[in-house]
Amino acid sequence: MLALDNNGLYTAYKAKDARFDGRFFIGILSTGIYCRPVCKARQPKEENCSFYSTAAEAEQAGYRPCLLCRPELAPGSSITDATANLVHKAARMLEENCGSGQNLDELAGRLGCTDRHLRRVFTAEYHVSPVQYLQTCRLLLAKNLLTDTNLSVLDVAMSAGFGSLRRFNDLFKEHYQLSPTGLRKRMSEKKKESSNITLALGYRPPYLWEELLSFLATRAIPGVEVIKEGKYFRTVHLQDTHQKSLYGWVSVGHLPQQNALSVTVSEGLLPVIPQVLAKIRHMFDLYCDPTTIYDTLQVMNDIRPGLCTPGTRLPGSFNAFEMVVRAVLGQQITIKAASTLAGRLVNTFGIQIETGIAGLTHVFPSPTDILKLSEPIESHLGPLGIIATRAKTIYALAKALEDKTIDFGLCADPETEMKKLLDIPGIGSWTAQYIAMRTMEWTDAFLETDVGVKKALAPYSVKEISQIAEKWHPWRSYATINLWNSL
Incomplete structure (x- = not known):
């Protein structure tokens, strides 16, 4: 729980401050319910309040969730x-x-x-x-x-x-x-008649939605991702508990008045909806505490006003293999050119699905799909415009994921996995750090040799940039995104 006594927690609750949302819950003795700190119901007396670090703890104490503030919508912790x-x-x-x-x-x-x-x-x-x-x-x-x-x-x-x-x-x-x-x-609110499932996922404000959406739009993979009408759309391939493949799509929009994202999931993904929601939380950085991060990174504004903006999010990934392939394809070429190559890969080796959404036509090929291709791998990827060295790197990554010698999951230690990545021919420090930043929620990656970082911090040298970034631990990944956004 926050390092506050009950009086301090009650003060935070009374202020309805969204920065504390999800950090603690309030059990109200007089009603038997528990609330989020942002609940707009009538304020109870302090002597009727008890405080809990999780919703589970409040429920074990005998409280039931408030129907007004809905504790299930509270953001989690990073x-x-x-x-x-x-x-x-x-x-x-x-x-x-x-x-x-x-x-x-x-x-x-x-x-x-x-x-x-x-x-x-x-x-x-x-x-x-x-x-x-x-x-x-x-x-x-x-x-x-x-x-x-x-x-x-x-x-x-x-x-x-x-x-x-x-x-x-x-x-x-x-x-x-x-x-x-x-x-x-x-519940009086009428729900739309639709076979799709739409839920809200909360976050702590501020949230720079447009900047995050722009980042994803620039790197969208044709056939797999589409950004339109202020929303993010993508195809999905997941396996259920019986290892059965399920296909569908998901869209993510912004609900700024509710400090939440609206997530719509196609009906076919219902058996794996907890997985889908977890991946959306990771991809859109919903566990982030922007105030804590800004407290450390605001010194960036001493270099140039506005270099760090509160509410900057770290774009994650929905599909780790998709992201690492995209990172490898992006080495030493433009972002647009990398997206074009990724689109060709998807169109040739991805699985075609019907979504009913223009632009969403395929799911990204899995490591298994790539390993099924006969060697040499460059004979298959070369005609798409992918040079031999990158084709071999993609094949090696697919094999490492299939063999589970590299882990990009929540249990992974980013520094350990980055060392493994560096052992793969074709993966250097920039690529390893970028992969860790986006797939493993590594908050302290820093790309001092990146062209965008150097441009944002000109005229400093790479050595000087590395020294300056020492003040930005453990949020250097967020510093990197701020630098890119500043361009």
Whole structure:
């Protein structure tokens, strides 16, 4: 929890300050509900308030979620916010896999520890067990789906990871003192009749949406990504718990009045909706605490006013292999030329799907798709305009991901994985840092040799730039994005 006493937390709650949203929750004794710090309901007396670091902790204390501020929409915390990095990664993995049925032993194994150790440190940090935290993730996802979509109660239960409709109904009534159908009757807002699923995901303001959208638009891969009408659209290929391939699309828009993004997911992706939402949170940096980052990086404005802007986000990736291939293709050529090459790769080796959205025609080829091509790989990629050295690098990356010798997931240690990347011919420091920055949420990457960075900080030399950037730890990735945006 924040380093504030109860009086300080109550003051933050009273101020309705969005900077604290998701950092703590308030249990209200007189009503039996818990709220976000930004809740607009009538302010309770301080003596009726208790404070919790997570929604799960509030629910274990016997409180049910507020129907007005909707705790399920609160933004999460970035990795650097957590006292224990291991615990934070575990919490994020529980959110992402709440619909998969993954057990604690498997989770602990992926994190490189025993389930006993994970339970101990998790409970010490969050005051609830991993199982209790997982249960709250499922309940809040189900509440979000019940409130904002027309999905049947059965579909909601299955999508949120409950093994049966009966168990879902029992737990929902036990924790929220309301049946799933009863909640729907109480929510007066009419939902559009559509087979697609639209949900909101919260963030902490400020949020430079236009700058982030412009960054993605410049690097969009033809056939896979489209930016139009102020929204981001892309195709999706994911596997469910039975390793069945699912295809569809997702769109992301901005809801500035709600400090949230609007996410629409095609119906075919319903079984993997927790995965989709987790990837959107990563791609659009929804765990970011912009105030904390600006406190460190505002010294950039001593170099030139406006060089650092509050609310700058770090663009992540939806598909790690897609991003690393795009990074390799972008070496020593223009961004536009790299997008053209990526589009040719998709059109030739990607899987064609029907989305009903102009410009969205294919999913990006997987590592398996690339490895199925007979060697030499340059004989397949060369005709597309991809030079032999980059074709071999792409093939080596596909093999490393397929063999799991390189990991771009949440459990990965960026510095360890960057060393592995540097062992692959064709990958230098710039590419390794850029990949870590965008696929592994590495907040401290810095590209001092990058043309854009050098241009933004002219007339400083590369050595001087590296020395200046020492003041920007641990947010040098955000400093890099600010420098690019300044151009």
